[in-house]
Amino acid sequence: MTDTSKKPGWFKRLTEGLSRSSRQMTEQVVTVFGKKPLDQAMLDELEEMLIEADLGPNAAARVTEAFGKARFGREASEIEVKEALAEAIGAELVERQGRFEPLSGPRPYVVLFVGVNGSGKTTTLGKIAADLTGRGAKVLVVAGDTFRAAAVEQLKVWAERAGASFMSRPTGADAAGLAYDAYEQARTENYDVVLIDTAGRLQNKSGLMD
Numbered sequence: 575m576t577d578t579s580k581k582p583g584w585f586k587r588l589t590e591g592l593s594r595s596s597r598q599m600t601e602q603v604v605t606v607f608g609k610k611p612l613d614q615a616m617l618d619e620l621e622e623m624l625i626e627a628d629l630g631p632n633a634a635a636r637v638t639e640a641f642g643k644a645r646f647g648r649e650a651s652e653i654e655v656k657e658a659l660a661e662a663i664g665a666e667l668v669e670r671q672g673r674f675e676p677l678s679g680p681r682p683y684v685v686l687f688v689g690v691n692g693s694g695k696t697t698t699l700g701k702i703a704a705d706l707t708g709r710g711a712k713v714l715v716v717a718g719d720t721f722r723a724a725a726v727e728q729l730k731v732w733a734e735r736a737g738a739s740f741m742s743r744p745t746g747a748d749a750a751g752l753a754y755d756a757y758e759q760a761r762t763e764n765y766d767v768v769l770i771d772t773a774g775r776l777q778n779k780s781g782l783m784d
């Protein structure tokens with residue numbers, strides 16, 4: 575078992591950090607846009623803010639354009655600014671929304687989380703696990719990031735919070751073997767979903783991806 579005394583602190587810091595960054599961002603946007611008619615300089619500033627908030631330059635440009643289209647030359651109240659920005663960001667996400675229906679179709683449904691370090695694999699896995707167990711699914715969370723001990727601990731916290739089962743191996747163990755065994759176990763024990771975390775890698779590193 576992990577040292578449970580550490581968990582609330584870690585989780586609290588995480589959620590506080592997340593809400594702090596989105597709050598700062600919103601306050602910044604409202605300060606810049608709430609007071610006068612929207613002009614190009616303000617749009618440039620918005621684009622910069624979005625890039626600083628890690629949106630990616632292309633997405634930032636698209637969101638800024640959509641926001642500008644709706645608001646250019648107009649003064650807006652704080653609530654209107656927030657709504658217009660939320661709408662522009664929402665539209666950006668809808669386009670990329672894939673069909674993710676793990677609870678319909680054959681079981682177990684297996685999801686492998688891949689991507690660059692720090693892109694949010696483990697956190698997203700935790701959120702999805704919580705959503706699925708909340709809907710009554712039997713979920714197995716697998717620590718396929720066998721590279722770092724801390725990665726295993728981080729995922730274990732998420733699994734416990736979600737009420738999901740958890741499977742891991744000692745640091746350095748073969749990740750593919752673990753994934754295979756997890757799948758076998760999920761089949762025998764009638765799990766609905768298997769969520770497999772992996773160590774970070776760039777998508778173009780085909781050796782690592784394989």
Ligand SMILES: Nc1nc2c(ncn2[C@@H]2O[C@H](COP(=O)(O)OP(=O)(O)O)[C@@H](O)[C@H]2O)c(=O)[nH]1
Nearest residue numbers: 588592595690691692693694695696697698774
């Ligand atoms: N603002 C924000 N931060 C996030 C989100 N998801 C993850 N993070 C943070 O990004 C960092 C890396 O997340 P993690 O899930 O460990 O990424 P991984 O390396 O891909 O597993 C952590 O500090 C997370 O708290 C998100 O949706 N929004």
Ligand SMILES: [Mg+2]
Nearest residue numbers: 695696719725
């Ligand atoms: Mg991770």
